Amino acid sequence: MTKSVIQPLETLRLAQYAVPIPCFVCGTDNMFDAEFCTHCSAPLALAHQADNKKVHPRLIAMVGPSAAGKTVYLGMLMDMLSRRPERMQMLARGAFSITLQQTTLAALARCAFPPKTPSEPERWNWVHCQMRRAGKRQTVEMIMPDMAGEALLEEVDHPHTYHLIRCFLEKCTGAMVLIDSIKLREGAREQDFFTMKLLSYLSELTSNDKAGWRKRPIALVLTKADQCRECMNDPAGYARTHAAGLWQHCQERFGRHKFFASGVAGTCAYRESMTEGRVQVPLRIEPHGVIEPFEWLLSELERSGKKS
Ligand SMILES: Nc1nc2c(ncn2[C@@H]2O[C@H](COP(=O)(O)OP(=O)(O)OP(=O)(O)O)[C@@H](O)[C@H]2O)c(=O)[nH]1
Ligand SMILES: [Mg+2]
Ligand SMILES: [Zn+2]
Structure with missing residues (x-):
């Protein structure tokens, strides 16, 4: 039945x-x-x-060649901001916004750097946060993905390969461009070439000159300054000497840009790994100049917010 x-x-x-x-x-x-x-x-x-x-969140791009230090920088920035409300108050929106900070800090606590960001966009970490500067009532909502340098290079060389990168960069209100200061000192020109390519890509993204990248704020951050003290005192002068093409490009095409230097590690050592070869490990964490570029970008965004 x-x-x-x-x-x-x-x-x-x-x-x-x-x-x-x-x-x-x-x-x-x-x-x-x-x-x-x-x-x-x-x-x-x-x-x-x-x-x-x-509130409509603003999109901020964190770009630079692979291994420039984007993941380490962004993870450390989020951690510092979330723990220093006296300078700037940061509130993460959504649990996913904390993953990048968590993985970066967990790696640094084990005396290691976080792994390279995979090229697949579905695997990128995104940060959505609300910022308020000390003494200000105004809050700014921001969205920042930790993109992979290899994917960025692919999109710059072959436009429309990564829809996400293109659509995101079109809509961004500001950017942080990270450049490896050690490689610049060693005379490796790829950093200079990649950044120039990227800036050309940005300036050609939008047809409307008034709302285009030429008018949007760009913070150029020389990373790994802990291993390259000479760029700490005068980042713009350092860029002028070691990345002359990039420096010139910025002067001519981008009205709102500023050079910064930042370093997350204190002393570093090398260890031999069977699978990865020679790997750099941080022995101490001594962040320098991490908040300054972000603070500058935020004040520039507030300025544009008031004008519009
Ligand atoms: N000395 C020093 N080395 C750093 C610092 N930040 C990053 N590095 C080194 O640079 C490597 C790459 O850093 P990541 O933050 O993973 O670089 P990325 O730009 O995210 O690279 P992709 O994910 O491939 O785009 C690390 O494994 C470290 O060896 C720093 O502040 N100081
Ligand atoms: Mg990365
Ligand atoms: Zn979409």
């Missing part, structure tokens, strides 16, 4: 699929329960979060 059961159809659930969720970065409509955008692979958690708020 077959037992009859009542099976609810729950057709109401289908109604949820009728309301699309537009991707926060590229605007493509997605299913309400999708994790990543089908067009650009940006996490849809950003769209859900932005949907709940009246």
Whole structure:
């Protein structure tokens, strides 16, 4: 004998699929329960979060060649900001915004640097936070992904390879460009070439000159200054000497730029690894100049906010 059961159809659930969720970065409509955008692979958690708020978050790009120090810098910056409310108050929005800080600090605590960022956008860490500078009432919402240097280079060399990078950079209000100061001193020209290519890519992204990258603030950060003390005192002079092409490019094309130097490690040593070869390990963590470039960018964004 077959037992009859009542099976609810729950057709109401289908109604949820009728309301699309537009991707926060590229605007493509997605299913309400999708994790990543089908067009650009940006996490849809950003769209859900932005949907709940009246404030429109600003997109900030953290760019630079592979191994320039983007992951270490951004992870350390988030950690410093979350622990120093007297200078700047930072509130992370969404649990995913804490992952980058957590993985970077966990690696540094084990006397290691975090692993290289994978090229697949679905595996990038994103930070969505609310910032308030000391003594100011105004808050700024920001979204920053930790992109992979290799993916950036691929998109710059072959535009439209990474929809996410292109759409994101088009919409950004400011950028931090990270450059390896040690490689510059050693005379490795790829840092200079990559950064010039990237800046040319940015200046050609938007057809509207008034709202284009020439008018947006760009902080150029010379990283690993802990191993290159000479760039600490005069970052712009250092860039002029060791990355003349880049320096000239900035003078001519970008009205709102400033050079900075930053270092996260104190003393570093090398260890031989069976799988990776010679690996640099930080013995101490002594951050220098980490907050300054970000603070400058924030004040520039506040200035543009007041003008518009
Ligand atoms: N001495 C020193 N070395 C650093 C510092 N930051 C990064 N490094 C070194 O640079 C390497 C790369 O740093 P990452 O932050 O992973 O570089 P990235 O720009 O994120 O690279 P991709 O993920 O490939 O784009 C690290 O493994 C360290 O060896 C720093 O502040 N000081
Ligand atoms: Mg990285
Ligand atoms: Zn998208």
